Amino acid sequence: MTRNTPFGPKGWTPDRIGSLVGKTYLITGANSGAGFQATRILLSKGADVVMLNRNPTRSEAAIAALQEEFGPAANVSHIRMDLAELACVRSAAAEVLEKVPQIDALI
Numbered sequence: 570m571t572r573n574t575p576f577g578p579k580g581w582t583p584d585r586i587g588s589l590v591g592k593t594y595l596i597t598g599a600n601s602g603a604g605f606q607a608t609r610i611l612l613s614k615g616a617d618v619v620m621l622n623r624n625p626t627r628s629e630a631a632i633a634a635l636q637e638e639f640g641p642a643a644n645v646s647h648i649r650m651d652l653a654e655l656a657c658v659r660s661a662a663a664e665v666l667e668k669v670p671q672i673d674a675l676i
């Protein structure tokens with residue numbers, strides 16, 4: 570059965586995303602708002618998510634909330650990246666290259 574959504578009958582919506590096991594997504598500004606919701610959807614599909622966040626304390630709180638929802642095995646981590654500081658972006662990028670073996674998409 571074809572369902573209509575605000576995005577049209579063939580629109581890209583979370584319930585039309587299949588398994589993302591084995592995929593790794595990097596998301597900036599994922600402590601809250603759109604980045605946090607994108608993280609939730611990707612984790613619900615089995616993806617690994619690396620959050621690139623400005624505030625480590627809020628990142629730990631976000632991860633605790635995600636592990637509460639998806640279980641302690643949820644594959645979510647964070648690397649500190651303040652997008653307003655280019656030096657911080659560079660050092661975070663170096664940390665990503667060191668720690669993340671595969672990147673399927675940057676959001």
Ligand SMILES: NC(=O)c1ccc[n+]([C@@H]2O[C@H](COP(=O)([O-])OP(=O)(O)OC[C@H]3O[C@@H](n4cnc5c(N)ncnc54)[C@H](OP(=O)(O)O)[C@@H]3O)[C@@H](O)[C@H]2O)c1
Pocket residue numbers: 597598599600601602603604621622623624627650651652653654
């Ligand atoms: N085109 C559209 O239709 C549309 C619609 C909605 C939103 N947007 C855009 O999408 C983005 C997110 O919106 P939102 O509503 O989810 O915003 P939000 O709830 O305010 O979330 C912003 C997130 O970005 C992080 N952030 C802010 N400044 C940062 C920086 N310098 N470095 C790293 N992270 C930073 C915040 O982290 P902290 O926890 O450190 O504060 C927070 O987690 C915004 O740019 C908004 O304008 C576009």
